[in-house]
Amino acid sequence: MTAPSELRVSKDRKTLFVTFPGAEPIELPAEMLRVLSPSAEVQGHSPEQRVTVPGKREVTITRIDPVGNYAVRITFDDFHDTGIFTWIYLAELGREKETRWQAYLDELAAKGLSRDRR
Numbered sequence: 001m002t003a004p005s006e007l008r009v010s011k012d013r014k015t016l017f018v019t020f021p022g023a024e025p026i027e028l029p030a031e032m033l034r035v036l037s038p039s040a041e042v043q044g045h046s047p048e049q050r051v052t053v054p055g056k057r058e059v060t061i062t063r064i065d066p067v068g069n070y071a072v073r074i075t076f077d078d079f080h081d082t083g084i085f086t087w088i089y090l091a092e093l094g095r096e097k098e099t100r101w102q103a104y105l106d107e108l109a110a111k112g113l114s115r116d117r118r
Contacts, residue, residue, distance in 0.1 A: 001087045001107055003069060012058035016074070018090050026094030031115070034076050036093065037083035052104070052112035065069045 006019040016033060019025040022051065035042070035053040044050045056078070063075035067084050075081040093100065 001070075001091065002089040003087055004090070006050075007064060007072065009061050009064065010074070013062065013077075016061060020087075020091060020095065024091070026097075028090070028093055028097070029108075030059050030061045030076065031056050032093070032097070032101055032104075033061070033074060033085070034078070034080060035102060037080065038089055039080070039083035039086060041080070041082055051114060052107045052111055054108060054115065057115040 002021055004018050005021045006017065006025070008017045009015070010017070012028045016028045017025050018028060035055075035058045037043070037053075042051050042053055042074065060077045061073045061074055062077050065073045065075070067073050071086040071089075073081060074083065074085055107113075
């Protein structure tokens with residue numbers, strides 16, 4: 001997959017804008033990126049180990065670093081920085097944004113968890 005022609009963080013640090021050549025910009029909220037991080041800490045090493053991450057409504061992006069020509073590492077203000085967001089994964093999140101977000105909200109509800117810190 002081709003690298004994005006633009007990667008930009010909003011002034012409030014709560015949204016990542018990703019534009020792939022010839023495509024409309026994708027808006028990905030920092031909260032969504034954090035709770036769906038591709039890191040082993042969140043995804044586990046198998047589907048059974050995947051973690052539902054609560055309390056990240058106010059999380060922001062503090063840094064984005066390139067990883068080769070295929071990905072970025074995003075650092076959040078809660079110091080999480082172990083996920084490598086490939087171009088393919090960012091495009092998937094853009095395409096499946098509504099479905100993945102609703103699944104996350106459903107998981108929170110099923111587990112009695114909240115988007116807010118307690």
